[in-house]
Amino acid sequence: MYRHALKIFVIILSIVVLGSPLKKVCAQVDSDKGYKVEIIAENPYFSQKYLARLEGVFYQVYPKLVNDFNENSPRKVTITIDTTYDGVAYAHNGRVVISQGWLEKNPEDIDVVTHEVMHIVQAYPPRSGPGWLVEGIADYVRDKYGVNNTGANWSLPDLKEGQHYTNSYRIAARFLKWIELNKQKGIVKKLDVALRNKEYSDVIWVDNTKMTLDQLWDAYEKENIVIN
Structure with missing residues (x-):
């Protein structure tokens, strides 16, 4: 009985003193x-x-x-x-x-x-670039560096009709991975630096791939490659 009362007192004291x-x-x-x-x-x-x-x-x-x-x-x-x-x-x-x-x-x-x-x-500082790209890079990194993606049943989704890079997250990540593999190796790191330095603009895609962002997406859709 004494021990039980003491335990309750300690819990109450922790709530009073610590707030939780x-x-x-x-x-x-x-x-x-x-x-x-x-x-x-x-x-x-x-x-x-x-x-x-x-x-x-x-x-x-x-x-x-x-x-x-x-x-x-x-x-x-x-x-x-x-x-x-x-x-x-x-x-x-x-x-x-x-x-x-x-x-x-x-x-x-x-x-x-x-x-x-x-x-x-x-x-990245405020207003450094589009939100879809920020989240796309983070999911690109998860795909590349993650330790338990398979166990979590997490992967980059197959390209489907109606998708767009502005859907962000895994859809954008798969697009970035395609550009890395097929157009310009190292572009994700360049994008990351540009965003952190507030130097990002649409020109970066042309400078590195000779294609605009929308041209890249059109080429990506036409190839419709399944990336594992």
Whole structure:
């Protein structure tokens, strides 16, 4: 009886003092490269084993993205598993927020981390370029660097009638992959740099491929290649 009463007192005290129940934190440092991720689960009963999986994705992917795209990216990232957020995930100022509900429904979708930390690496200033391209690059990166896309049943979709690059995300990512493979290798990195420096314009497509953006899309539709 005494122990039960003491436990209730501790829980109430944590709510009064901290404003919410104690959160579960998983934080590790890669001392060799200086990278650190702090993963905070707002639900104190969230699986520690699952947090470790997310942490593993970060350390497998993030250093590569920093090296390949933006060496000025922050070395410390915070990931919060949010119990109330009803979207999927978002990233801002070195912080990633992922919906607990999404992870519960899609437990193999651990590469949501890959997509979101790429947004941290992108670090594009406001009005740097079209939103479809920003998200298309992030999904292009997930396709290339992701560690469990197959397990999550995630892939770039086949080209279908009615699609357009402005549909963004995976549709735009597949288009970018086609350009990389068939028109100009390295264009995604060039686009990334241009967006970060606020130097993006439609001219970049002509300079690198001798075709306008819409001409590229027309050629892409005509070839209708299935990319694996």
